[in-house]
Amino acid sequence: MNYSSPLDFWLQSAAEAFGTPSYVYIASAIEHRAAALRAAFGDRFALSFAAKSNPNPAMLDFMRRHVEFLDVSSIGEFRTALAAGWLPERISFTGPGKRGFEIREAIEGGVGELILESVREAVLADEEARKLGLVQRVLIRVAPPSVPKGFGDQMAGRPSAFGIDWEVAAEEIPRIASLVNLRIVGLHIYSGTQCLKAEAICENYRNFLQIFGEIYEAGLPPPEKLVFGSGLGIPYHDGDLPLDLDAVAAGISIDLEAFTSQPRFTDTRLVLELGRYLVGEAGYFLTRVIAIKESRGVRMGICDGGMNNHLPASGHFGMVMHRNYAMHKVGGYGEPEKVNLVGPLCTSIDRLAIGAALPRIEEGDLIAIHNSGAYGLTASPIHFISHAPPSEVMVEADGLRDITYIRALPLAAH
Ligand SMILES: Cc1ncc(COP(=O)(O)O)c(C=O)c1O
Structure with a gap:
């Protein structure tokens, strides 16, 4: 040979x-990717690995040492993550169709945050937390009204199962805020994936900042965490040009700076949630x-x-x-x-x-x-x-x- x-x-x-x-997965390539993200964004973003992209237990264990958080989208992924050594408080749980038993097990298991995708889910979670005598930390997922062109898959900007539509957020967030066994500690947006255009990604993040800003102006207590669905894409096909990560970082840094210098966001942890860009x-x-x-x-x-x-x-x-x-x-x-x-x-x-x-x-x-x-x-x-x-x-x-x-x-x- x-x-x-x-x-x-x-x-x-x-x-x-x-x-x-x-x-076959090359561990050093994942380490280089994580290092490239840290080099581009400095400490502006913590990283959250989307388990759905590769839930192999050895991969989750590896990721435990390379990123701050893990996002799971089913109770199966939650169980695998715990077995792989993740502390539950470092795990968030997204997904538009969480069932009662999944919510209960996640809360009982000490999940860091439930990412609420609807008022229905919030009511279920509040009830389960009440039965357990707990107050559960939650983030609310918001679906923006638009997603810039250039994303391979869009989860917002049109009718979508994911999160609370921006158009009804002003009515629905206060309903969630009134549930006494939930504590809203932040917001989450994941509106599109697989984008290779730096400018489109920056525009998307600017939309997030605008939405985060407007929701917090309306009076929620300052957030601990704001999660940015990264959208960072990879060149799958011959002829695709790789994403210019430095251009993303350069294009968004002033906006991030301005955002985080507002008093209500100075203690907020910004989190980049991603899968394929790390391991694909x-x-x-x-x-x-x-x-x-x-x-x-x-x-x-x-x-x-x-x-x-x-x-x-x-x-x-x-x-x-x-x-x-x-x-x-x-x-x-x-x-x-x-x-x-x-x-x-x-x-x-x-x-x-x-x-x-x-x-x-x-x-x-x-x-x-x-x-x-x-x-x-x-x-x-x-x-x-x-x-x-x-x-x-x-x-x-x-x-x-x-x-x-x-x-x-x-x-x-x-
Ligand atoms: C909520 C959520 N988080 C993270 C991801 C990971 O996306 P990607 O692998 O494109 O980074 C997805 C992808 O569909 C998602 O829906």
């Missing part, structure tokens, strides 16, 4: 040691070509893992049209030629690449799909057609670590 780079050495070694399909580019999905088919003039590589392991790369998660994820042939060199890569499933939508330009692909080759560290395994229909789930591997300073979370169900092979 030709190790054309240290990365390929690790990818090849991971495939040999733990098989394919598999996810640190992860690779490895799949092996198990067969080649020439079909009506098209060369196809049939791989051992497809959309069952990596729904986003197949184009069925937040994409209107399929665009190939960036990828490479591990240890591959030679003239690129067009190839379609498909997974092992019996459905024509199981496609990892259409017309990708890669060095000639042969049976046995290893393909690495980039940008797979966030929403790869966790957003995939792993049960479909009952193939074994992929292994997960962390590349650390002292070597490879098997962090496989979802183990294969033993097949009845007697």
Whole structure:
């Protein structure tokens, strides 16, 4: 094998040691990302990792040492986080469909803040806190009336399930404030994700500041925390330009300065909530070509893992049209030629690449799909057609670590 780079050495070694399909996460790449965020924003923002982007327990444990807070979106993620060593007070709980038992367990378990997405949820939480004889800290999630152009997915600026619409916030926030077993300690906005344009991100944050400012003018006690849904995107596809993080920091710093110098916000902790920007580019999905088919003039590589392991790369998660994820042939060199890569499933939508330009692909080759560290395994229909789930591997300073979370169900092979 030709190790054309240290990365390929690790990818090849991971495939040999733990098989394919598999996810490989490079720990140092996550550390660099966290360091880049700290360097760009200084101490203006604390960081909160969105567990939904990669809830592998080893990843959550790793994150415990690299970010201040964790945001979970189900009681399952909350339990995983506790088992991974997170203190409950460092955890927030978002999600538009929290059920009563989830709210109860989170409060009983000492969750730092419930992020309330509706008055209904507030009433439920107040009742559960009352039964437990507690006062629960909460943030209120607000859905802004607009989101600048350039976000891959929008959670506000149109009818949306997330948070309290800005248009009714003046009526609904006082109703929440009147609930005696809840203490509002801040606000939360997550209005859009996957943006690669620095100016759009700054404009979005300015909208947040405006909303935060107006809500606090109306008389809530000064906030302890204001959470900014980061929206920071990563370049998934060939031709995407990476986000200019320094331009985001430079473009928003004066506004942040002016905001935090107001007396009611001087003790407020600003928090950047994010997933993909921290872990997305640190992860690779490895799949092996198990067969080649020439079909009506098209060369196809049939791989051992497809959309069952990596729904986003197949184009069925937040994409209107399929665009190939960036990828490479591990240890591959030679003239690129067009190839379609498909997974092992019996459905024509199981496609990892259409017309990708890669060095000639042969049976046995290893393909690495980039940008797979966030929403790869966790957003995939792993049960479909009952193939074994992929292994997960962390590349650390002292070597490879098997962090496989979802183990294969033993097949009845007697
Ligand atoms: C409430 C909330 N927080 C955090 C995230 C993480 O977003 P990203 O991975 O794009 O940073 C999302 C994404 O949907 C979200 O809805």
